[in-house]
Amino acid sequence: MKPQQALRRLAARYGRQQAWWPAAHTFKVVIGALLVQQTRWVQVEQSLAALRAQSLLRPELLADVDLQRLAELIRPSGFNHQKSARLRRIAGWWQAQGGYPALSRWTTPDLRGALLGQSGVGPETADAILLYGFNRPVFVVDAYLRRLQQRLAGRTDGDNGDQALARQWLAACDHDVERCRQAHALVVIHGQRNCRPKPDCRGCPLQPGCSYAGSSILARR
Numbered sequence: 001m002k003p004q005q006a007l008r009r010l011a012a013r014y015g016r017q018q019a020w021w022p023a024a025h026t027f028k029v030v031i032g033a034l035l036v037q038q039t040r041w042v043q044v045e046q047s048l049a050a051l052r053a054q055s056l057l058r059p060e061l062l063a064d065v066d067l068q069r070l071a072e073l074i075r076p077s078g079f080n081h082q083k084s085a086r087l088r089r090i091a092g093w094w095q096a097q098g099g100y101p102a103l104s105r106w107t108t109p110d111l112r113g114a115l116l117g118q119s120g121v122g123p124e125t126a127d128a129i130l131l132y133g134f135n136r137p138v139f140v141v142d143a144y145l146r147r148l149q150q151r152l153a154g155r156t157d158g159d160n161g162d163q164a165l166a167r168q169w170l171a172a173c174d175h176d177v178e179r180c181r182q183a184h185a186l187v188v189i190h191g192q193r194n195c196r197p198k199p200d201c202r203g204c205p206l207q208p209g210c211s212y213a214g215s216s217i218l219a220r221r
C-alpha cells in the first residue's frame with residue numbers, strides 16, 4: 001500500500017489530530033525535542049513548567065544558567081545531567097547564530113546540518129525541530145514509521161532506507177507542512193493503538209493492503 005492511501009485511511013479512522021506544540025515558540029520546541037528523548041511527554045511537561053517558572057525557556061538566560069540548577073529543574077525528564085549540558089550548549093549555539101531571526105533565514109539543508117552537529121540531536125530530533133519549530137516541510141522518520149512501512153511493504157534498513165522513507169512520505173504529503181504534521185501524528189497514534197510491536201491487525205484500516213497481515217493470514221491457512 002502506498003503512503004498516500006495509508007494516510008487517507010488513517011485520517012478516516014482517527015480524524016484530524018490536535019497540533020503538537022501548538023503556538024510554541026521555536027526555541028521551546030528545541031528544548032522539548034531534547035527533553036523528550038527516552039522519556040514520556042508528561043515528564044517533559046513538568047520540566048518545561050519548571051523552566052518557564054524560572055524564565056529559562058529564553059535561550060539568552062539558558063545559555064548562562066548554572067548546570068547543577070538546570071539539572072535539578074529538568075530532573076522529571078530523566079538523564080538530567082546529560083540533558084542539562086546539551087540544553088545549555090544548544091542555547092549558546094542558538095545565541096551565537098543570532099537566534100530565530102537569523103536561523104529562520106537558513107535553508108532547510110543548512111539548518112538540518114547545523115542541528116545535527118549539536119550534541120544529542122540525531123535525525124529524528126532535527127527533523128522534529130524543523131517541522132514543528134521552523135515550519136519546514138520535512139517528514140519525521142521515527143520507530144513508528146519504520147515499523148509501519150516495514151509491515152506495509154517491506155524496506156531495506158539503514159540510513160539510506162530512512163532517507164528514502166522520508167522522501168516517499170513527504171511526497172505523499174505534497175511537501176506541505178501541515179499535512180506532514182498531521183501524517184506524523186496519525187502514524188504515531190496508529191503505532192500506539194494497532195501497529196504496536198506485537199500488532200493488533202483486527203479491524204486495522206490498513207489490513208487489506210498490508211504485506212504483514214497478508215502473510216499472517218496465509219500462514220494460518
Ligand code: SF4
Binds near residue numbers: 151200201210211
Ligand atoms: S494490518 Fe497489522 S501489521 Fe498491518 S498496518 Fe495494520 S496493525 Fe500494522
